[in-house]
Amino acid sequence: MSAAEQRSAAEAPVGVARLLAGVRADGRPVSAHEHLRLYGLLQPPGPELISQLQSSGLRGRGGGAFPAGDKLAAVAAQHRRPVIVVNATEGEPASSKDRALLRLVPHLVLDGAAAVASALGARKVIVAVAEGRAAGERSVLTAALKERRERLDWQIASITDGFVAGEETALINTLNGKAGKPSVKPPYPFERGVGGAPTLVQNAETLAHVALIARFGSRWFRSLGTEAEPGTALVTVSGVVARPGVYEIELGMRVSELLLQAGGATEPLSASLVGGYFGGWTRDPNHRLTAAAGLGAGVVVAFPANACGVRESARVTRFLADESAGQCGPCVHGLAALASGLEQVAHAQGRDQRDRLERWASQVTARGACRHPDGVSRFVLSTLEAFEDEFTLHLRKGRCSGRDRIVLPTGRAGR
Amino acid sequence: MKQLQVDPIECDGHGLCAELFPEWIELDDWGYPIINTLPIPTSLEGHARRAIKECPKLALRLTSLRRPA
Ligand SMILES: Cc1cc2nc3c(=O)[nH]c(=O)nc-3n(C[C@H](O)[C@H](O)[C@H](O)COP(=O)(O)O)c2cc1C
Ligand code: SF4
Ligand code: SF4
Numbered sequence: 001m002s003a004a005e006q007r008s009a010a011e012a013p014v015g016v017a018r019l020l021a022g023v024r025a026d027g028r029p030v031s032a033h034e035h036l037r038l039y040g041l042l043q044p045p046g047p048e049l050i051s052q053l054q055s056s057g058l059r060g061r062g063g064g065a066f067p068a069g070d071k072l073a074a075v076a077a078q079h080r081r082p083v084i085v086v087n088a089t090e091g092e093p094a095s096s097k098d099r100a101l102l103r104l105v106p107h108l109v110l111d112g113a114a115a116v117a118s119a120l121g122a123r124k125v126i127v128a129v130a131e132g133r134a135a136g137e138r139s140v141l142t143a144a145l146k147e148r149r150e151r152l153d154w155q156i157a158s159i160t161d162g163f164v165a166g167e168e169t170a171l172i173n174t175l176n177g178k179a180g181k182p183s184v185k186p187p188y189p190f191e192r193g194v195g196g197a198p199t200l201v202q203n204a205e206t207l208a209h210v211a212l213i214a215r216f217g218s219r220w221f222r223s224l225g226t227e228a229e230p231g232t233a234l235v236t237v238s239g240v241v242a243r244p245g246v247y248e249i250e251l252g253m254r255v256s257e258l259l260l261q262a263g264g265a266t267e268p269l270s271a272s273l274v275g276g277y278f279g280g281w282t283r284d285p286n287h288r289l290t291a292a293a294g295l296g297a298g299v300v301v302a303f304p305a306n307a308c309g310v311r312e313s314a315r316v317t318r319f320l321a322d323e324s325a326g327q328c329g330p331c332v333h334g335l336a337a338l339a340s341g342l343e344q345v346a347h348a349q350g351r352d353q354r355d356r357l358e359r360w361a362s363q364v365t366a367r368g369a370c371r372h373p374d375g376v377s378r379f380v381l382s383t384l385e386a387f388e389d390e391f392t393l394h395l396r397k398g399r400c401s402g403r404d405r406i407v408l409p410t411g412r413a414g415r
Numbered sequence: 416m417k418q419l420q421v422d423p424i425e426c427d428g429h430g431l432c433a434e435l436f437p438e439w440i441e442l443d444d445w446g447y448p449i450i451n452t453l454p455i456p457t458s459l460e461g462h463a464r465r466a467i468k469e470c471p472k473l474a475l476r477l478t479s480l481r482r483p484a
Contacts, residue, residue, distance in 0.1 A: 184422050328423035333445035363443045369424050 010040020012216035016224065018232050019208045020248045023104045029140045032147035035107040042111050044118035044150070045214050050076060053210065056218035057230040061298065062087055062166075062203030063278060064371075065229075065291035068210065071200065074190040075120055078198035084117050085175070085194065086127040088134065088204035089159050089166030092276045093319075093411040094299045097234035098204040100246040102129070102137040105208070106144035112207030114150045115214045116200060124153045126194065127204075128171055131158040133411075161411070163277075163323035167370045168201040170325065181325040182370035203297070205234050225251035229290045237262040239302035239407055240269070249289060256285035258300060265302050270309060271386050273301040273408070277316055278375030280382030281309070294378075301408060308402030310390050313383040314342035319410040320376045331373045334364035338380050345391060348398030354384055354391065416454035417477040419463050423447075425474035432475060436466040 013021040022030050022038040030038075045052075054069030075082050086109060090098040101109050113125045129138055138156060145154050157175055159165050165180045172193045174180035193199020202210075209231060213221045222230040229251045235258060238244045242263025249258055255272050259265055271281045274289065275296030281303075289295050303309065321335035337360050341353040361380045364373035384391065393400040419439060421432075428446040438459060439451045455463050455477070467475040 184424055329426060329428045329445060329447040330423065330443060333447075334443070337444070360444065363449065367423060367443075367447070367449070369422075 010215065012220045013212075016232055016250050017248055018212055018224075019101065019105065019108060019205070019234065020246075027104070029103060029144065030105050030107065032107055032144070035105070035111075039108075039111075039212070039215060042115060042211065042215055045115055047076065047119055049115060049119035049210075049214055052218055053213060056213045056221040057228075058206065058209050058213060058221065059229060059291060060203055061205035061209070061233060063092075063297040063375075068202065068206055071190065071202070072116060072120060074188075075198050075200045078191065080198055082120050082122045082198040082200055083194040084113055084120070084122045084125040085168075085171065085189075085199055085201045086113050086125065086204055086207055087166055087168070087171060087201055088137070089128050089130045089171065090133070090204075090297075091130065091161070091163045091166040092278075092297055092299060093163075093409040094238055094273075094276050094301055095236045095297055097236050097246045097298055099129075099134055099137050101204055101208055101234070102134070103140050106140055107147070108208040108211050109204045110144060110148060110154075111211035112202075112209070112214075114148070114152060115210055116202065116207065117150075117152055120200065122152075122200070124155065124194070126155045126157050126175060128157045128159050128166075128175070130161045130165070132161045134158075163320065164325045164370065164372055167372070169370065171201065172199060181327055182368075182372075184369045205298075226290060228292065233289075233295065233298050235289065235295070235298040235300055237300050237302070238409070239272075239300075240266045240304045241302050242266055251290055251295075253289050254285065255282065255287045255289065255300065258289065259285075259302055262302075268305040269302055270305040270307075270402075271303045273299070273303060275299060276301075277320055277379055278371075280378055281386035283386055303407055304405070306401070306403050307405040307407050308346070308390065308400055309383065309387040310342070310394055310400065311346040311402070311404060312406070312408050313379070313387070314339065314346040315406075316408050316410065317342050317376065317380060317383075319412065320372075320379070324372060325370075328368040328373075330364050330367035334360055334367070334373060335376050338364070338376065342380065342383070345394050348394055352395055357384060417460070417463075417479060418452060419450050419455055419466075420476055420478050421448055421450055422474045422476070425472045426470075427472055427474075429471055432466040432470055435469055436462045438462065440466070 059065040169183040189199040275294040276299035318339040321339040361377040390400040433440040
């Protein structure tokens with residue numbers, strides 16, 4: 001392909017499909033050649049990428065929604081050669097968007113990683129994937145890296161599967177040869193990370209957006225989404241919809257619109273879980289999908305009316321309690337207590353636990369080395385609110401109208 | 416301004432700190448300290464330092480308030 005051809009083809013995507021604009025119908029990965037034909041060549045940016053990202057308003061898509069430009073600025077301010085870590089571990093069982101990106105459009109993620117490496121003067125870029133869950137993505141990634149021309153030290157790291165393993169300090173500890181458990185901050189990764197170097201940990205999807213902002217600019221990025229949360233986001237839709245899968249949406253879209261895009265609900269719904277297991281339930285079809293409204297890492301589960309929200313939430317809370325890294329007292333004891341409390345209501349043992357559940361949920365918040373307990377607390381409080389009527393039925397009759405039906409995945413045997 | 420913080424990984428819930436500095440520390444339902452996040456007034460800094468010194472796990476420390484990235 002000639003340079004002129006590349007330039008003329010390098011037009012910014014106009015629709016909502018930005019990251020997914022080039023996805024092949026046969027599900028095979030987009031090659032470097034196809035990728036360049038669609039998006040054009042990306043010249044390695046300098047430090048100006050930082051202010052460009054700041055004005056784009058891009059926020060991290062790994063769940064924390066931290067402004068990406070500010071994180072780059074914090075790394076740059078260390079004035080030491082940093083390391084880039086692409087967080088594609090995706091520990092949330094109901095999420096598959098990061099793996100979809102790697103499998104379908106690997107060069108978009110790698111472009112973003114190369115761009116931040118260039119802007120920050122990094123040489124080493126580590127792409128972290130989950131050992132078991134991302135076995136297929138790993139081989140796509142290996143093939144894609146062979147097509148790259150940058151002079152970067154690319155590495156692929158396989159991380160133990162686990163809900164907490166992708167937390168940034170847990171990830172860095174694994175990469176440093178230690179147990180994959182979170183550390184107390186400070187020091188933050190931007191101060192001391194891989195091998196002691198300032199480290200930029202960025203979610204895979206965040207970097208895919210960076211690849212396009214670096215090409216087409218922050219104004220283009222802001223032409224979709226909301227003022228506070230510009231751009232598009234990937235959302236994994238599951239539960240009772242006709243076409244579950246990964247969708248690219250404009251931030252601020254309504255839950256009902258997304259469910260329609262996923263083929264519509266296949267049966268009556270009682271609620272939708274927005275934001276995965278660190279997120280919350282909503283019964284409002286007009287609920288807007290934004291990070292401020294709990295979109296988290298981009299998960300929506302359409303929950304059928306004939307399943308029991310109390311039982312399902314109890315089962316997920318137990319899973320999350322078991323996934324605790326087991327280091328911090330409030331997390332270890334608090335999450336186990338929350339799970340037991342919910343289980344007792346779900347299986348109709350004993351008295352009204354709601355006051356205790358609320359107290360425990362508030363007690364575990366901001367009490368761990370990482371934000372795992374905070375996320376679980378949010379999930380439990382939202383369960384109490386969204387399924388209030390079901391709680392009352394459980395307490396009065398020992399059950400509600402819902403059947404014992406598994407909807408929410410935990411990645412464990414029997415889901 | 417200084418803030419008192421606990422390292423939740425080190426702390427093993429002896430609860431001694433809550434006895435030494437009850438103005439600022441209470442215990443949760445499992446005996447782990449919940450620490451007031453406000454800046455510590457100078458008049459109470461002595462109490463804070465004593466709790467720090469007596470903590471068997473050396474899990475407490477005073478930090479300057481800082482902004483995370
Ligand atoms: C318990 C826990 C699990 C996490 N798991 C992931 C994960 O699987 N993938 C991810 O990108 N971020 C995860 N995060 C967030 C990371 O710590 C980090 O904020 C993120 O990778 C930064 O990227 P971003 O700013 O681009 O979102 C997790 C955080 C917590 C507290
Ligand atoms: S808060 Fe929980 S998950 Fe996070 S480090 Fe502590 S024990 Fe581990
Ligand atoms: S005295 Fe130290 S170990 Fe004991 S509860 Fe307080 S902070 Fe934790």
